[in-house]
Amino acid sequence: MSWINKHLELTPTHFIYFILSAFLLLYALFSAFIRNRLHLSEPPMATLVGIAFGPQGANLLGPSQWFSDDITQETARIVVGLQCFTVGVHLPKAYFSRHWKSVGLMLGPVMTFSWLVTAGFVCTVLQTKFTTALIISACLAPTDPVLAASVLAESNFSKRVPRRLRHLLSAESGCNDGVSFPFLYVGILFLVEQTPGGAIKEWVLGTVLWQCTLGLLIGLVVGHCFNRSLRFAERWDYISPAPFLVFYFLLAVFSVGIGSTLGVDDFLVAFGAGYGFAWDGWFAKKTRETNLPDILDLLLNSSMFVYFGAIIPWRLFSPTEFTPSITPGRLVGLLILILLFRRIPIVLAMKRFVPDLRTYREALFCGHFGPMGLGALFLVIEARAMLENGTSLPDPHPPKNGKHKEAIETVWPVVCFIILGSTMVHGLSVAAISVGSHYTRKEGERAPLIGGESDGLYDMVHEGGGGESEPSVSGDDDPDPPDHT
Numbered sequence: 424m425s426w427i428n429k430h431l432e433l434t435p436t437h438f439i440y441f442i443l444s445a446f447l448l449l450y451a452l453f454s455a456f457i458r459n460r461l462h463l464s465e466p467p468m469a470t471l472v473g474i475a476f477g478p479q480g481a482n483l484l485g486p487s488q489w490f491s492d493d494i495t496q497e498t499a500r501i502v503v504g505l506q507c508f509t510v511g512v513h514l515p516k517a518y519f520s521r522h523w524k525s526v527g528l529m530l531g532p533v534m535t536f537s538w539l540v541t542a543g544f545v546c547t548v549l550q551t552k553f554t555t556a557l558i559i560s561a562c563l564a565p566t567d568p569v570l571a572a573s574v575l576a577e578s579n580f581s582k583r584v585p586r587r588l589r590h591l592l593s594a595e596s597g598c599n600d601g602v603s604f605p606f607l608y609v610g611i612l613f614l615v616e617q618t619p620g621g622a623i624k625e626w627v628l629g630t631v632l633w634q635c636t637l638g639l640l641i642g643l644v645v646g647h648c649f650n651r652s653l654r655f656a657e658r659w660d661y662i663s664p665a666p667f668l669v670f671y672f673l674l675a676v677f678s679v680g681i682g683s684t685l686g687v688d689d690f691l692v693a694f695g696a697g698y699g700f701a702w703d704g705w706f707a708k709k710t711r712e713t714n715l716p717d718i719l720d721l722l723l724n725s726s727m728f729v730y731f732g733a734i735i736p737w738r739l740f741s742p743t744e745f746t747p748s749i750t751p752g753r754l755v756g757l758l759i760l761i762l763l764f765r766r767i768p769i770v771l772a773m774k775r776f777v778p779d780l781r782t783y784r785e786a787l788f789c790g791h792f793g794p795m796g797l798g799a800l801f802l803v804i805e806a807r808a809m810l811e812n813g814t815s816l817p818d819p820h821p822p823k824n825g826k827h828k829e830a831i832e833t834v835w836p837v838v839c840f841i842i843l844g845s846t847m848v849h850g851l852s853v854a855a856i857s858v859g860s861h862y863t864r865k866e867g868e869r870a871p872l873i874g875g876e877s878d879g880l881y882d883m884v885h886e887g888g889g890g891e892s893e894p895s896v897s898g899d900d901d902p903d904p905p906d907h908t
Contacts, residue, residue, distance in 0.1 A: 438476070438483045438484060439484060442472070442476050442483065442484065442729075443726055443729055446468075446469065446472045446725070446729065447721060447722070447725060447726075450465065450468065450721070450725065451721065454721075458576075458578045458579075459578055459579040459580075460872065460875075461854065462578075462579075462580055462853045462854040462857045462858075463850070463851070463853070463854060464576070464850050464853065465721070465724065465725040465728065466569070466570055466724070466725070466728045466796065466846050466850050467846055467847050467850030467851060468850075469724075469725040469726070469727075469728035469729045469732065470728045470729070470731060470732040470843065470846050470847070471732065472729050472732060473728065473729040473730060473731060473732020473733040473734075473735075474732040474733070474735065475732075476733065477732060477733035477734070477735070478733070478737075479735075479737055484733040491819075492804050492807075492808070492817035492818075492819075493816075493817065495730075495734065495800065495804060496801060496804045496805070496808075496817060498727060498730065499727065499797050499798075499800050499801035499804070500679060500683065500689055500801055501676065501679060501723075502569060502723050502724060502727045502797055503567075503568060503569060503600060503690060503797050503798050503801055504675065504676075504678070504679035504682075504689050504690055504692075504693040505672070505675045505676070505679070505693070505719060505723065506568040506569045506572055506597075506719075506724070507568055507597045507600060507601070507690045507691075507693040507694040507697065508674070508675035508678060508679075508693040508694065508696060508697035509568075509572070509675070509697060509719065510568055510572070510593045510594065510596060510597030510694060510697065511597055511646070511693070511694045511695065511696065511697025511698035511699075511700070511701065512671070512697040512698075512700060512701040512706065512707060513593070513701070513707055514590060514593065514594055514597075514698060514701075515590060515704070516702070516703060516704040517702065518590065518594060518698075519594075519698075522590070522591065522594065522778075522779060524777075524778055525591055525777045525778050525779040525780070526591065526594045526595060526598065528773055528776055528777050529591070529595045529599075529770075529777070529789075530595065530598055530599055530602050532769065532773060533766065533769050533770055533773060534564050534565065534599055534602065534603075534606070535606075536766075536768075536769040537560075537563075537564045537765045537766055537769070537793070538557070538560050538561055538564040538606045539560070540560075540764055540765060540769075541556075541559070541560035541563050541564065541761055541765050542556040542557045542559070542560035543556070544757055544760045544761060544764070545559050545560060545757065545837065548753050548756055548757045548760070549748045549749060549753060549757065549833070549837065550748040551748070551829075551830075551833055552829070552830070554610045554613055554614050554830070555610070555614075555829070555830040555833055555834065556610075557606075557609055557610030558607065558610035558611060558614075558806050558810075558830065558834055559803075559833070559834050559837050559838060560606075561603055561606035561607035561609070561610060561802065561806075562603075562607065562799045562802040562803045562806060562834070562838045563761065563765070563795050563799055563838065563841055564599070564603055564606055564765075565596075565599035565600045565602065565603040565795075565798055565799070565802075566592070566595055566596040566599055566792075566793045566794060566795075567596065567600070567794050567795055567796030567797060567798045567799065567845075568593075568596040568597055568600060568798065569724050569727070569796050569797045569798070570794035570795075570796040570797075570845070570846065570849055570850070571592055571593065571596040571792065571794060572593070572596075572724070575589050575592060575593060578853075579875075579877060580853050580856070580857055582877070583876070583877065583878065583879050583880045584788070584879075584880060584883070585785075585879070585883055585884065585885055587779050588779065588780075588785055588788065588789060588883070591779045591780075591789065592789060592792055597694045597697075598691070598694055600690040600798040600801075600802075601635065601638065601639070601688045601689075601690035601691030601692075601694060602635065602691070603798070603802060604630055604634055604635060604688055605626065605630050605631050605635060607802055607805070607806060608625075608626055608629075608630045608809075609626065610806075611806060611809045611810065612625055612626050612630075614810065614827055614830065615809065615810065615813060615827075633686070633687060634686070634687050634688045634691075635687075635688050635691055637685075637687050638682055638685075638687035638688035638689070638691040638692045638695070639688070639691040639692070639694075639695045640695070641681060641682070641685070641687060641692055641695070642678055642682075642691060642692040642693065642694060642695020642696040642697075642698075642699060643695040643696070643698065643699040644699065645674075645677075645678055645681065645692070645695075645696045645699065646674075646678070646695060646696035646697060646698060646699025646700035646701075646702070647699040647700070647702065649670075649674055649696075649700055650699065650700045650701070650702065650703070650705070650706065653667075653670060653706070654705065657709075667709075671706075672719070674696060674700060675693060675696070675697070677696075678692045678693045678695075678696035678697075679692065679693050686815075690798070724797075727797055728796075728797075728846070731797070731800065731842070731846075735839055735843060736835065736836050736839055739832075739835065739836035739839075740754055740836055740840055743832065745828055745829050745832040745833070746829075746832050746833050746836070749833070749836060749837065754837070754840045755844075757837075757840075757841070758840065758841055758844040758845075761841060762844070762845070762848060765793065766790045766791070766793040767787065767790035767791060768790075769790070770786050770787075770789055770790030771783060771786045771787065771790060773786075774786035781883070781884040782882050782883060782884060783882075784880075784881065784882035784883055785882075785883050785884070788880075788883070791849075791852065792849065792852070794845050794846070794849035794850075795841055795842055795845040796842055796845065796846060797842075799838055799841070799842050800838070800839075800842060802838075803834050803835060803838040803839075804817055806834055807831055807834055807835060810827040810830055810831050810834075811827075811831060856880075857876070858873060860876055860880065860881065861873050861875070861876060863881075864876075
């Protein structure tokens with residue numbers, strides 16, 4: 424036994440290799456069964472794996488030995504940026520020329536309402552300062568593209584949803600992590616700037632114009648230029664098949680690198696680059712058989728949620744010296760309020776103005792599927808760094824006492840708890856909807872397997888063309904199922 428112990432190398436890093444790969448292998452073996460029969464997605468399962476093997480479980484991952492804000496921030500930046508790029512690539516040709524009003528209303532009135540109503544709940548339930556509540560709500564306002572992709576990915580359930588709605592939710596999730604920066608910096612700047620005038624000036628010039636507007640323009644230009652470059656290389660046989668596929672991933676990382684280097688909005692650069700790169704549908708058609716998004720989801724997104732499950736700050740969900748109002752009960756109450764009232768009321772109210780929402784059932788569906796995930800994780804670290812030192816580079820933690828100590832100590836546990844709750848609720852919603860749809864039918868109309876129905880979801884418009892308002896140009900030529908109800 425001593426000889427065996429001498430040769431064993433039981434380090435946290437080696438456990439990460441073993442546990443993460445074992446989970447991904449098991450999921451890959453049963454992925455079709457899990458997604459199409461159990462109607463489960465990767466994020467909640469990956470998060471549970473992280474919790475099970477983290478400090479609150481077997482304590483094999485030992486995040487205290489390898490966790491840092493720098494690692495979390497940069498990993499989340501790449502994963503979310505890559506997903507924003509993916510959304511831009513796989514939207515239909517010239518999507519925004521036809522659907523700008525629908526997406527604009529989801530990014531404008533809907534997101535503003537989500538930001539303000541969430542701030543009101545945080546301020547009331549947790550008894551924080553309103554500026555702190557505005558920062559927390561800005562982290563939670565956007566729809567997370569990673570969680571949204573896991574719900575909307577190709578599966579038996581997603582085929583029951585009109586592609587019109589899937590494209591709307593994808594476009595919204597791809598844009599609004601970047602659009603959330605102006606909301607985030609309202610609260611931050613009014614805390615760190617000396618005068619209201621200075622805060623407004625920095626918000627307009629630094630955040631809206633430099634970070635967001637310039638970031639989106641840079642992304643569109645980069646994407647369009649590389650589209651032309653790749654077309655040229657492919658036409659003259661300068662590029663082989665393997666690099667052709669790797670080009671997708673490299674361009675996504677390149678766009679995130681440009682954004683972070685120039686200090687502009689990484690996610691808008693990535694989304695703009697993806698949309699500009701695939702604006703004509705050429706690349707999507709070339710790669711439609713490769714399932715690149717599914718591969719990236721399995722490797723990167725699932726790994727990141729395992730990581731998140733291991734670093735959840737459980738001890739901070741109880742009162743501390745600087746956060747006396749944070750209790751498990753209040754956090755659960757806040758989560759319920761946010762899930763019920765953050766998006767659903769405003770999307771239902773805006774239904775008549777959003778062209779892509781044809782029925783109130785569709786509005787309810789889009790209002791519910793506004794998950795909060797890795798984008799919020801990145802934003803909260805960005806916010807905490809700005810409060811600590813005025814830059815986007817976080818200090819080591821726990822931080823020393825500072826001017827904004829209360830806000831710094833509050834934002835992290837609150838946002839992490841809401842991410843955890845949203846991951847579980849939205850990740851399990853597909854199963855709940857599928858089972859509910861099964862049992863609301865008459866016994867003779869039910870599928871042989873529970874949740875095995877394949878027709879369109881009830882009270883959604885599934886007209887010819889799969890519920891779309893444009894021809895398919897993204898490589899998916901299969902129409903959505905008709906509504907048999």
